[in-house]
Amino acid sequence: MASIKLSVERLTEGLYIKLPLQWTDHPFLLNHFKIKDNQQIRLIKNLGVKFVYLLPEKSDTKPLDPETPAETLSEDESQYLDKQAEKLWQEKQSRINRLKNYKRKLQRCEKNFNRSMAQLRAIIGKIKSRPVTAIQEAEQLVEEMVDALMESDNLALHLMNDNQESEDIYFHSLNVAIMSMMLAKSSGMPAEDIKAIALGALFHDMGKLKVPTAITRKTTPLTEPEDNYLKLHTKYSLDLANLTEDFPDSAKPILSQHHELLDGSGYPHQLAAANIDLKAQLVAVVNAYDNLCHPQDPSKARIPYSALSYLFKNKKEQYNNDFLALLIRLLGVYPPGSVVQLSNQQLGLVISVNSESLLFPNVLLYDPTVPSNEAPILELEDSDLRIERAIPPSKLPEKVYTYLNPRIRISYYFDPDD
Structure with a gap:
């Protein structure tokens, strides 16, 4: 322009x-x-x-007009102006300090995320050869996360940097576990149920380790035999859990039922609403959202805003509506990871949700006059701006894409001190 x-x-x-x-x-x-x-x-x-x-x-x-006479200020007007400027400076300095605190919080959150990811990698590496050890370590990881979750009254999901190379299964499993835990807490479930949900979510796709990678990584449509093979992962996940007596029975339905749908069109047993475990129904909603954002064919990936909208508009008959509504409240109308255009046409990246006002999340702004590592984070609720639309990252000009660095994989984590 x-x-x-x-x-x-x-x-x-x-x-x-x-x-x-x-x-x-x-x-x-x-x-x-x-x-x-x-x-x-x-x-x-x-x-x-x-x-x-x-x-x-x-x-x-x-x-x-250029000839317009210059305005002169009286001494009182000049003093008032100085006071107003000082007030604005103080407000801005307060905002800058909040921004610094927020970025420190993100760094702490990032550290916790990377630690949990490293633990999950180690757990998955042991699941076949040492299942008892793997499940014990998973329970310890879950215990730490749930304790942190339950101790805080004001939690928010933050968008994570995940620039390291890795297998999708780690990110998907941790993502589903984190969101499922927060969803379970939001629905008022006790800590023991949340632990069962977290453990089930961490292991819900472990059966895919027994499916050939030629199938799990295939980006073109699966043949019917390939699709049937992939669907066996629910059985394989349960088989892995049954290798030890330590895996809690309350978490097992999550492994076997997270692809069952309320209308009976899911798999492996085409169970209908009343016959599907409630914990499995919760994980199914989160699993569906993350799979829409990260399908086997990357070209079909939906942006977070589109994924939530799709579930809400098209899948109400298949997923628990209470959990779906809670997921929208947890992620916001514009989930972390969404690239958005504001009412002043400025572009930004949503990095966390304002749970009190879902239409006004916290947005990292694109401003070429500010270095990207110092980019301001705008609390929309405190401004007179609003979000006009979400934008696919692929539609961004290269310089904006580089600056905002939208994530190819959308990963979330929570900060217990938020």
């Missing part, structure tokens, strides 16, 4: 402008915005800049 260099003397309400300053060098929330009142004009002039960049296409009016 073309911009025009404009003298600050020609500013008026309704113009959409961009400041020729770094984000940290002015008191405004954003580097570009629509001027809403005369006070903003005075604050801009008080910054000492001689010009701004005008974006005519986004403006509601035209600049003042």
Whole structure:
């Protein structure tokens, strides 16, 4: 979008402008915005800049004529302006401090995520040769996560960086376990049930280790024999759990029933609503969401917003509606990982949910005037902006894609101190 260099003397309400300053060098929330009142004009002039960049296409009016007499301020007006500027600076500094705290929180969350992922890798590596040890270690991992989950009253899912090479099964299993645990807590389940759900979710796809990788990694449509072979993974998962007496019976239905659907169209036994274990119904909702985001054919992957919308609009007959509604509340209307366009046309990446106001998540903003590692995180609820639409990452210009770094694989983790 073309911009025009404009003298600050020609500013008026309704113009959409961009400041020729770094984000940290002015008191405004954003580097570009629509001027809403005369006070903003005075604050801009008080910054000492001689010009701004005008974006005519986004403006509601035209600049003042060049001959317009310059406005003079009385001493009282000047003092009031200074106080308003100081107030804005204090608010912005508070926002910057919150941003620093938030990024520290994300780093802590990232550390916990990487530790859990490493533990899960070790567990899966032992599942065939030392199933008793693997299940004991899994129970310990689950115990730690559930204890952290239950100790905090204010949890949120955060988008994780997962740039290391790895098998999809690790990410999928941990993702489903994390979301299932939080969903179970949101539904009021006790800690013991949450532990059973977490353990079942961690192991729900372990049977795929016995299915040839030529099938599990195939990106073209499976033949009927291949599809039948893949569907055996529910039986294989249960077989692995039965190798030891230590695997809790309450978690076993999750392994065998997470592909059963309420309308009886699922597998392996075409069970209908009342005959499907409630814990399995919960994990089935989360499993369906993650599989839509990460199908075997990457070209068919849905963005998080689209995956949730698809389940809500098209699969209500197949999945527990209470758990589906809770999942939307947990992930938000625009789940972490969604690339969004704001009402000022700025682009951003949703990195966490505002559970009190689902339409206003926390968004990492694309701003080429700010280094990507210092990109501001905007709490939409505290701004006058809103989300207009979600955008597939593939539609982003290369420089925006590089800056926002949207995740190919959407992984979540929670911070117990959130």
